[in-house]
Amino acid sequence: MRTPPFPLTRLRTAAVALLAPALLGGCDWVVMNPSGDVARQQANLILWSTGLMLLIIVPVIALTILFAWKYRHTNEEAEYTPNWDHSTGLELIIWSAPLLIVIALGALTWISTHALDPYRPLSRLEAGKRLAKNDKPLEIQVVSLDWKWLFIYPEQGVATVNELVLPMNRQVRFRITSSSVMNTFYVPAMAGMIYSMPGMETRLHAVLNKPGRFEGFSANYSGAGFSEMRFTVDSMDDAGFAKWSSEARTAQKTLDLPTYVQLEKPSEKVPAIRYASVAPTLFDRIVGMCTKPGETCMQATMMKDGAHDPRRDSGHGAPVNDSGHMRGSESKGALQKEPEEKGSSPHRNAPRPAAPGSNKPGNEDNRSMTSIDPLPALLAGNAAARS
Numbered sequence: 506m507r508t509p510p511f512p513l514t515r516l517r518t519a520a521v522a523l524l525a526p527a528l529l530g531g532c533d534w535v536v537m538n539p540s541g542d543v544a545r546q547q548a549n550l551i552l553w554s555t556g557l558m559l560l561i562i563v564p565v566i567a568l569t570i571l572f573a574w575k576y577r578h579t580n581e582e583a584e585y586t587p588n589w590d591h592s593t594g595l596e597l598i599i600w601s602a603p604l605l606i607v608i609a610l611g612a613l614t615w616i617s618t619h620a621l622d623p624y625r626p627l628s629r630l631e632a633g634k635r636l637a638k639n640d641k642p643l644e645i646q647v648v649s650l651d652w653k654w655l656f657i658y659p660e661q662g663v664a665t666v667n668e669l670v671l672p673m674n675r676q677v678r679f680r681i682t683s684s685s686v687m688n689t690f691y692v693p694a695m696a697g698m699i700y701s702m703p704g705m706e707t708r709l710h711a712v713l714n715k716p717g718r719f720e721g722f723s724a725n726y727s728g729a730g731f732s733e734m735r736f737t738v739d740s741m742d743d744a745g746f747a748k749w750s751s752e753a754r755t756a757q758k759t760l761d762l763p764t765y766v767q768l769e770k771p772s773e774k775v776p777a778i779r780y781a782s783v784a785p786t787l788f789d790r791i792v793g794m795c796t797k798p799g800e801t802c803m804q805a806t807m808m809k810d811g812a813h814d815p816r817r818d819s820g821h822g823a824p825v826n827d828s829g830h831m832r833g834s835e836s837k838g839a840l841q842k843e844p845e846e847k848g849s850s851p852h853r854n855a856p857r858p859a860a861p862g863s864n865k866p867g868n869e870d871n872r873s874m875t876s877i878d879p880l881p882a883l884l885a886g887n888a889a890a891r892s
């Protein structure tokens with residue numbers, strides 16, 4: 506391969522270096538320049554930790570260059586000490602500086618992990634603007650469908666698809682779930698990304714401080730229509746939001762359970778839809794995976810599982826094997842038992858049934874193994890168990 510002459514390579518490098526800021530200038534740095542207080546604090550966290558780490562990286566790079574230059578072989582002036590092996594002063598700097606930075610980073614992580622916990626109600630609307638303890642957040646229920654986003658406003662009684670409208674400077678509590686597979690609810694201008702999962706509910710508390718139109722999407726690939734699974738986020742003042750919600754209440758469509766079952770079916774590139782009213786328990790039914798007629802909600806199943814022992818109040822209702830009664834009984838562990846108490850295992854030396862078929866290759870018995878299908882027997886057993 507012919508290599509271009511040296512000046513050309515240099516020219517190209519220079520051109521790329523000059524163009525880079527211009528190209529980056531076209532980028533929308535929404536993550537570093539967000540419009541919501543939570544995302545703002547997260548961006549600050551990135552800046553602080555990068556800055557703290559640069560406290561080590563910058564001096565190390567500078568000193569590497571300085572030493573290479575100072576102790577170059579042509580420099581006769583530089584001190585030459587081939588037997589040098591220890592300096593308490595240097596050791597102190599080398600060990601204490603990273604230690605202090607790790608402590609600072611640890612403290613920063615600890616504090617911000619708790620302050621920015623998405624399940625925790627906000628304590629401020631923006632820097633210097635504290636939130637009253639009794640502030641009631643606006644609740645929005647988010648459902649990721651294949652491949653569109655459903656937003657339910659229980660307070661306003663309306664619902665939208667692929668259109669999220671938020672009042673500015675009001676705390677919003679998102680309750681998030683999914684209809685089929687895992688997605689990620691992500692509005693970069695507002696807050697970090699939160700998973701949406703079927704049969705589960707996740708939460709996010711956030712606020713938008715500036716008016717405007719932002720973008721929301723999923724950061725978790727979920728199949729063919731994923732690329733178009735985006736929604737607009739409009740931030741407006743209280744009057745604008747009130748006007749919008751009263752407009753939405755005059756929409757033609759309503760979101761009852763049969764409509765939801767239709768909506769839930771996979772579809773791509775869905776334009777924004779508004780619903781004037783919503784079935785009151787729709788979100789809970791989506792979480793409980795019981796939107797179709799006749800389905801039992803998961804919540805009900807779990808309550809039934811946990812119901813047979815009223816003393817158990819863990820609230821999780823998980824099935825527990827508590828049929829054996831241990832305390833006060835005579836049962837002993839195997840180590841304390843005599844050999845005759847233990848007996849012998851009925852399984853170990855029991856003759857095994859011969860494998861089906863024949864061990865002669867090509868035998869006709871090996872051709873139709875489906876004839877010894879255990880399914881009919883299983884089905885009969887299930888039917889007996891059900892009745």
Ligand SMILES: [Cu+2]
Nearest residue numbers: 687689700725
């Ligand atoms: Cu993960």
